[in-house]
Amino acid sequence: MNIRRDCLFYAAFLTKRYTKAHPSSSIATLPTQGMEESTLMDIEAKQNALGGGAINEKPRVYNTNNDPIVNGKDRDISSNSWNPSDELSHMLHALVGLDRYPNYLSRFQQFSDINSLEKALEARLSDVRRQKSEIAERRADIRQLVRGYILSESEGDLGKDSYNCSELWCDHPLLSPPKTWTELREKKVLTDQAFKVCYRSIDSTSNARKAKSKKRTNSLPTLEDIIHGKVQVHLDPSLLEEWMNQEMYDVYSFPLLTNEFCSLLRKTVRELSILAESDEFSHLQFGRRPIDLDTIGLGWVTDLLFHMFIQPLSLHLFARTEKLVDDDVDLGPSTLDWRQGYVAGYSSDPKEYEGTQRHRLVPHTDDSEVTLNCCLGDEFKGGSVEFYGLRGTPREGHFVGKIDRPNVGTAILHSGRNLHAVSNVSSGDRYALIVWSRSWSHTRLNTCPCCCLNRRQDSTCICNRRWN
Numbered sequence: 001m002n003i004r005r006d007c008l009f010y011a012a013f014l015t016k017r018y019t020k021a022h023p024s025s026s027i028a029t030l031p032t033q034g035m036e037e038s039t040l041m042d043i044e045a046k047q048n049a050l051g052g053g054a055i056n057e058k059p060r061v062y063n064t065n066n067d068p069i070v071n072g073k074d075r076d077i078s079s080n081s082w083n084p085s086d087e088l089s090h091m092l093h094a095l096v097g098l099d100r101y102p103n104y105l106s107r108f109q110q111f112s113d114i115n116s117l118e119k120a121l122e123a124r125l126s127d128v129r130r131q132k133s134e135i136a137e138r139r140a141d142i143r144q145l146v147r148g149y150i151l152s153e154s155e156g157d158l159g160k161d162s163y164n165c166s167e168l169w170c171d172h173p174l175l176s177p178p179k180t181w182t183e184l185r186e187k188k189v190l191t192d193q194a195f196k197v198c199y200r201s202i203d204s205t206s207n208a209r210k211a212k213s214k215k216r217t218n219s220l221p222t223l224e225d226i227i228h229g230k231v232q233v234h235l236d237p238s239l240l241e242e243w244m245n246q247e248m249y250d251v252y253s254f255p256l257l258t259n260e261f262c263s264l265l266r267k268t269v270r271e272l273s274i275l276a277e278s279d280e281f282s283h284l285q286f287g288r289r290p291i292d293l294d295t296i297g298l299g300w301v302t303d304l305l306f307h308m309f310i311q312p313l314s315l316h317l318f319a320r321t322e323k324l325v326d327d328d329v330d331l332g333p334s335t336l337d338w339r340q341g342y343v344a345g346y347s348s349d350p351k352e353y354e355g356t357q358r359h360r361l362v363p364h365t366d367d368s369e370v371t372l373n374c375c376l377g378d379e380f381k382g383g384s385v386e387f388y389g390l391r392g393t394p395r396e397g398h399f400v401g402k403i404d405r406p407n408v409g410t411a412i413l414h415s416g417r418n419l420h421a422v423s424n425v426s427s428g429d430r431y432a433l434i435v436w437s438r439s440w441s442h443t444r445l446n447t448c449p450c451c452c453l454n455r456r457q458d459s460t461c462i463c464n465r466r467w468n
């Protein structure tokens with residue numbers, strides 16, 4: 001099936017249709033338009049003090065039980081046993097509300113209520129500190145693990161412990177980050193088709209720029225700039241049709257990684273998991289969870305896929321549906337600005353020491369705006385990716401279609417809120433590289449993460465009815 005033309009060109013159509021003549025920001029519609037920024041801020045502050053923020057500082061007495069409904073549940077109003085620190089909304093307010101409402105705590109009539117809030121926050125803070133030091137220790141141990149693995153492969157000297165994990169790979173013949181387009185090709189990371197789509201798009205964009213600026217210099221962005229997100233990649237829609245398939249509504253697939261690279265990633269994850277079984281590292285329980293590429297120093301793979309493919313493809317395919325841009329503005333640059341890449345392992349006989357954690361995966365949505373899922377192999381039966389419709393739409397929960405695996409190196413791109421599952425792996429081992437991408441600067445800017453994920457617009461969330 002070919003990718004739907006209307007989807008790919010929808011964005012371009014809207015770009016033409018809407019102009020910047022409709023500013024959406026409320027501040028732009030104030031009669032004060034054009035004033036110095038500081039003046040506007042002064043006015044805003046004054047408005048908040050008079051009729052905005054301060055109105056929210058109405059006194060509240062929490063432990064006299066005059067509010068029988070908390071978190072949507074009936075309270076036992078005959079008991080005097082609850083306090084504001086039990087309420088998530090107050091805890092959240094104490095974190096962010098103190099700035100927004102400078103007199104926030106004045107609404108607490110009882111000093112004991114403030115004490116209880118303070119205690120609860122201190123307990124949280126000590127949890128944060130404990131987790132922080134555990135994470136630092138874990139990361140240092142994983143660095144040692146990776147160092148031991150590379151050393152055993154290379155017989156070389158990797159220097160002192162001051163190296164961070166990604167630096168450990170810098171001399172690795174295959175897994176060091178490619179610096180040039182030629183190196184990327186030679187390392188056989190991307191399929192020929194994926195390389196061609198990206199290289200040709202970038203070449204034609206930079207040629208167009210060159211012609212515009214009448215400069216003679218070669219302005220092809222370096223691969224390093226792309227991996228580090230210094231350059232925004234635009235993929236030419238005319239090249240995408242040949243490369244991509246639309247598998248079902250809102251789910252796309254395309255050959256992305258070579259067999260060689262998939263097998264290298266698989267082997268690395270597997271061997272690291274085996275090495276982590278040794279007494280020195282067994283406390284890490286390394287293979288118990290999917291293996292994050294950043295943690296093992298291979299975050300460049302995630303960066304490459306994110307900047308080269310996920311960001312630009314999402315602008316073509318998910319800009320409006322995932323609210324990556326406003327309805328009434330140009331597409332502009334991608335607002336996907338966060339990514340996490342990990343390798344998940346499945347097996348008919350899961351073994352943590354081989355990095356396989358499960359037989360299957362239950363239907364779920366991802367905490368991402370857009371997810372890329374690339375099959376790394378190995379030889380297995382079962383393990384199809386099944387889709388059950390977009391959360392927040394009438395299709396939610398109904399089987400829409402499935403993509404059979406293994407098709408090593410083939411990636412699927414779907415919205416994170418598209419319910420999906422992995423069916424039982426009935427024989428062999430199955431690995432997948434998953435990249436979750438989020439838009440903190442846009443989609444999630446003013447939304448509670450759980451409401452955003454669940455597309456909730458009712459009052460069932462703590463952040464909604466109870467927030468103020």
Ligand SMILES: O=C(O)CCC(=O)C(=O)O
Nearest residue numbers: 344366373385422432434
């Ligand atoms: O393994 C797969 O194909 C899907 C994994 C997945 O959905 C997830 O990790 O969120």
Ligand SMILES: [Fe+2]
Nearest residue numbers: 364365366420
């Ligand atoms: Fe998922």
